[in-house]
Amino acid sequence: MKQNLKHVVLAAGLVCTALTGQAQNARPKTTQMVSNALMKPSTLPFNAPDFSRIKGDDYLPAIKAGIAQQRAEIKKITDNKQKPTFANTVLAYERSGKMLERVSNIFYALVSADKTPEIEKAQTSIVPLLTEFENEIKFNQKFFQRIKYVYDHEYKTLKGEDKKLLEVIYKDFTHAGALLAKDKMARMQEINKELAKLQQEFGDMLPKAGNEATVWVSDVKELAGLSEGDIAQCKKDAESRGGKAPYCIVITNTTQQPILASLDNRALREKVYNASIHRTDGTGAYNTFPIIVKIARLRAEKAQLMGYKNYASYSLSQTMAKNTDNVYAFLHQMVEAYKPKSEAQTKAIEEYAQKTEGADFRLQPYDRFYYSAKMKKAQFNFSDDDVKPYFNLDSVLVNGIFYAAHRVYGLNFRERKDIPTYHKDMKVFDVLDGDGKQLALFYCDYFRRPTKRGGAWMSAFLKQSSDRNQKPLIYNVCNYAKAPEGQPTLLTWDETETMFHEFGHALHGMLSNCKYNTLSGTAVSRDFVEMPSQFNESFASIPEVFNHYARHYKTNEPMPDALREKMLGSLNYLSAYSLGENLAATSVDMAWHCLSPSEIPTAEAAPAFEKKVLADMSLLNNQIPPRYSTSYFNHIWGGGYAAGYYSYLWSEVLAVNIADYFATHGALTRKVGDDFRQKVLSRGNTRDLMTIFSDFTGLKAPDTKALLKARGM
Structure with a gap:
């Protein structure tokens, strides 16, 4: 995910954080700096982090030093008596904060991938510091007025990346609230602090909830249906999690658990599925709903401060989709094509199961993967274990x-x-x-x-x-x-x-x-x-x-x-499931972020709100639940996909269009690859994104029908 402390991430993101920087030692050396590997340039190739020398207690002092350094760099810009120009203001800002970015990038990599107790402890101090500093930069009116002056006087004459850089930085500030009245600006800063704290709380709670939801198994016979390798993994997972029983099943981040495709024991399948869907909904040791409704309410208020009807409208204003109408039109088109397919496939799976379980058997969500896998094996005569x-x-x-x-x-x-x-x-x-x-x-x-x-x-x-x-x-x-x-x-x-x-x-x-x-x-x-x-x-x-x-x-x-x-x-076999779980999750995300502050439900009413949303979209289907339910939807509450989960389907359309172009012109040819590299992959955000897409594919607009065809629908 991307947030703005001029590119510094404030909460652990999903894919693709926009992180930057390289070390720059502008301060006099002290004993602390000499002993802190983060506070001086790396001696490794390409300035790679030297993890052999970085210690857990290095991060906080290095972050503080990086903040002090960038604060001084920005003060130098604002104290400049010369007329604001692209070079002395925008470019100077672009080149500031290198040490802070570098250290933050490394720190947040570990927050997501190796959050030891040391890292978690450091995070409680670092997040407020970075949030406060981001507010300090974004609401520094003396600084913003220089950027605005450059935008007003040079934007039309600048070219290429210079022009795009100015546009992105100016819009970054205005989107954050730099044009707000003083009282609204003060409230926006308070909201940013509260959101950072709540998102960190959510991010801390989720992996703990997942570990707590682990399903312990005492008898290996209960694991019938699993391969020897899977059983060995269950034993290994149990040992690494304290050995409460000889075996355990670890709950993954999605709603459905892949292991359900193999478990013969229906009672254990039900137990695993329930552990997954109830991991954070208040029935166990963890309940994220109180945090979620606070986040949703603050985001809705933030959008209103900025003059938008809701947070989705505020967020989408800077995307290809542009607005909620376009997203919902896209979703309804998908739902219309998906619904009859999903109903037919569910009926087929249940009828297949009834052949062995009896005519009274009713398929449950924890049965679907199991019987669809058997049905697939019967039709194609192979299983996942074969491949x-x-x-x-x-x-x-x-x-x-x-x-x-x-x-x-x-x-x-x-x-x-x-x-x-x-x-x-x-x-x-x-x-x-x-x-x-x-x-x-x-x-x-x-x-x-x-x-x-x-x-x-x-x-x-x-x-x-x-x-x-x-x-x-x-x-x-x-x-x-x-x-x-x-x-x-x-x-x-x-x-x-x-x-x-x-x-x-x-x-x-x-x-x-x-x-x-x-x-x-x-x-x-x-x-x-x-x-x-x-x-x-x-x-x-x-x-x-x-x-x-x-x-x-x-x-x-x-x-x-x-x-x-x-x-x-068989890749598109019973393909309605994967599309349906994505459509459901996307609809949940959009609905939460299309609410005004007064419309946000209470924590107790949140589950009912999700059900109503899915029913209104014709997606309430216990056989195909959202890929992520509200209470453990890290993409939108802990990551950077708030009002943005639709982007997986939206960009899949772009991807299918591009794959079709490759297939037509030579999928493994250097000519096509080099063209894609030059026109798309190398460009970053230097040009309009629809222009980048069109320049390569020749399409004036994405072809949504191609996605349904690619998914066998």
Whole structure:
């Protein structure tokens, strides 16, 4: 997610944070600075973080020093007696705060991926500091008046990235409230502080709730249906979580739990499903609803202060979608096509189950994955366990993801052992262009652990900027179960696609070729940023790429043709579910953020509000619940997707359009890849996003029908 302390993240985000900076030591050296690895430039290549020397108690003093440094830099701008110009005001601001950004980037990477007690403790002090400093910058009227003067007098004459940088910074300030009256400005600052605190509370509570919701299993017989590898993982997870029982089932971040597809024990399936949906709704040890309604009310008030009807209208004003009418028109179009398909598929699954369970059997949400998996196996004569041996994580990465990037963009990857990481399971790679020139460093952090929040994401320790002479330091994070020592980690197809997805984000950061840090890489609107990642998923199933990585972990033999055709042919099987859970989550998100302050329900009434929303959208279906229900919807309450979850579907349309273009003109040809790289991936936010899309595809507008076709609907 992206928030604005001139690019500094204030809460742990999902994918694609717009993070920047490199160390700059402008203060006299002190004993503290010498001993604090964060308060001086890194000696590693490309200014990479030296995690071998960074300690948990280094972050707070380094953040304080970074704030002091940028405060002095901004004071120098505002004290300048010369007439405000692009160079002495806007460009000077763009070049300020490098140390603070660098330290914050590193810190928030750990907040999401390795939140130890030390990091959590530091966060309680750091978040208020950064929120206060963001307010200090955004509501510094002397500073803003200089920016406004430049905007009023130079915007029309500036060109290229200079013009775009001025536009983005000016709108960033005005969107934050720099034009508000004094009393409203004061209230806006209070709201920002309260929101930062509440979002941190939500973010802290969610992983704890997930750990608390763990389902403990005493007898291995209860795990019938699981593979030996899955049972071994349940045992390993139990040991790492205190060993309350010999086995446990860890609750993932989504509503439905993938393990339900294999568990024969219906009572245990029900227990796991209930643990998932009730993890944070007040029936257990954690209840996020009181926090959520406060966040929603404050956001609604913030929007009204800015002159908008609701928070969704305020947020969407800076996206491709533009307004709530366009989003709802898009959703209704999808729902109309989805609904008959979903009803037919649910009926088919229930009828299939009744063949073995009897005519009185009624399908429940915790049964759906189980019987749809059996139905799929009966129709296509294969199961996930048949294909997992061919999806060795290391092969997917090197022979799939890296191979496709080499074929399409000419990139090469070389593992490095000399770059320290924040966890021993991580790997680091040089990213080299076709001519051997170093483009980036790429960090992989793929395995789940109790200190990591759920989900998968990409971000950066440092972003690309030619103005700063900085190469991007990009990382991907996932939550795969790590195989026992000495054994390969085998993935499902969904997990394989997730790796390709997150690497698409990584490419957006790695191949950035922008002058200014503020505009580079993934610094684009939410409904565009998911496009490169969703498009990159398409390479996972292209036969030449698939055959290159889908090889048996023991024999290295490619997946047999018959099995490959069955698997790829089944990808859209019962596809209504994935579309429906996304539409439901999107509708919940939009509804919460289309309310005025007085319309926000109480914490007690929040579950009923969600049900009414889904019913009004014709999406209330216990068989296809929201991918994330209100109480554990981290994207919108703890991340940066408030009134923005629709962007996954919106940008999927863009991605399908682009994939169609690749398929027509040569999916693995350098000519098409180089064209996409030059026109899209390298551009960041330097041009209008619809123009970027149209320049590559030739389409004047996205073709939404292509998405339904791609999903087999």
